[in-house]
Amino acid sequence: MKQILKTTIFHVARWSGLTPALRKVFAGRAAILMFHEVQNDCRSELMTGTSADLFEYSLKWLRRSGWEIVSLEACLEGLAKDPRPRRYAVLTFDDGYRDNVSTALPILERNDAPFMVYVPTGAPTRTLQSWWLGLRELLRSRDAITIDAMGICFFCPDLDSKVSAMNRITEWIHEDYNRAEMLEPTFRKAGIVLSALNDTYFLNERELQNLSQHRLASIGGHTESHPALACLDAVSARSEMASNRSYLENLLQRPVLHVAYPYGTVGACGLREEQLAREIGFSSAVTTRHGQVSDCKLNQFALPRIGVGGKFDTRVAFEARMSGIQSAVQMLMGRG
Ligand SMILES: [Zn+2]
Numbered sequence: 295m296k297q298i299l300k301t302t303i304f305h306v307a308r309w310s311g312l313t314p315a316l317r318k319v320f321a322g323r324a325a326i327l328m329f330h331e332v333q334n335d336c337r338s339e340l341m342t343g344t345s346a347d348l349f350e351y352s353l354k355w356l357r358r359s360g361w362e363i364v365s366l367e368a369c370l371e372g373l374a375k376d377p378r379p380r381r382y383a384v385l386t387f388d389d390g391y392r393d394n395v396s397t398a399l400p401i402l403e404r405n406d407a408p409f410m411v412y413v414p415t416g417a418p419t420r421t422l423q424s425w426w427l428g429l430r431e432l433l434r435s436r437d438a439i440t441i442d443a444m445g446i447c448f449f450c451p452d453l454d455s456k457v458s459a460m461n462r463i464t465e466w467i468h469e470d471y472n473r474a475e476m477l478e479p480t481f482r483k484a485g486i487v488l489s490a491l492n493d494t495y496f497l498n499e500r501e502l503q504n505l506s507q508h509r510l511a512s513i514g515g516h517t518e519s520h521p522a523l524a525c526l527d528a529v530s531a532r533s534e535m536a537s538n539r540s541y542l543e544n545l546l547q548r549p550v551l552h553v554a555y556p557y558g559t560v561g562a563c564g565l566r567e568e569q570l571a572r573e574i575g576f577s578s579a580v581t582t583r584h585g586q587v588s589d590c591k592l593n594q595f596a597l598p599r600i601g602v603g604g605k606f607d608t609r610v611a612f613e614a615r616m617s618g619i620q621s622a623v624q625m626l627m628g629r630g
Pocket of ligand 1: 389
């Protein structure tokens with residue numbers, strides 16, 4: 295219901311010509327967009343990524359609407375030095391999925407758009423505990439699943455029920471990140487091997503080396519094993535970030551200056567992680583907290599982003615986020 299009301303408000307604002315006025319109040323000077331997978335067939339991946347169609351549309355829309363698509367470095371430099379009222383858009387991809395190269399890269403090349411890919415060590419080394427891939431595989435291949443750790447059986451014979459089970463289990467893990475490990479016995483029983491899924495879905499070392507040499511690409515850090523850093527002690531949190539940085543610099547033979555906190559929510563990273571990122575020598579860090587970047591209160595170690603993708607992501611919702619309508623609606627209705 296809330297979703298329908300929001301969509302209606304988006305449409306009204308869009309067609310009544312309210313957008314430019316809202317943009318002045320709610321839109322920032324820069325927006326860092328967050329993508330994960332970019333898929334040709336979103337339904338078969340249970341609506342977990344961004345469709346190639348929406349991806350290309352969003353790039354064209356940004357240009358048409360006066361956003362300059364630049365690298366993260368150019369954006370940060372521009373915000374610090376350039377007093378002209380330009381608006382920058384930065385494209386970021388988390389985790390290092392294969393389809394970032396097979397599907398998104400041709401679109402990025404066609405649109406001459408620079409981009410950043412944040413890579414955890416465990417993806418190319420195939421050791422990542424990628425529970426979200428295991429869960430998707432489990433739901434895709436079965437019409438009913440039991441998550442022993444939750445004590446719940448989900449009946450999920452069609453796309454809608456599979457997507458809602460996926461969302462429910464994911465929310466349960468976000469409430470306490472230690473629960474991710476509790477899915478392991480369920481995967482084992484179902485014969486799901488995460489290292490094999492890592493091999494299917496994530497770029498390997500050779501592919502990352504090639505990508506890092508692409509004129510439009512930058513590679514950033516995303517920790518070693520993709521934990522919620524705030525749940526670790528300080529020594530482990532530092533080591534997660536520092537060892538991933540050394541690994542990538544050694545593999546790619548170039549400096550790695552930017553990092554994305556895994557999960558990126560308030561519960562997963564905070565002031566301590568900002569301090570660690572600074573001490574380790576990164577020059578920026580992104581979160582998954584929703585918002586645009588304004589130059590007056592810029593914290594380079596807790597940059598907000600705008601997620602694009604998932605079940606409800608449509609052209610209208612994307613435009614609303616970029617124009618500031620979503621922020622206005624959230625203020626009126628409370629967040630959610
Ligand atoms: Zn991630």
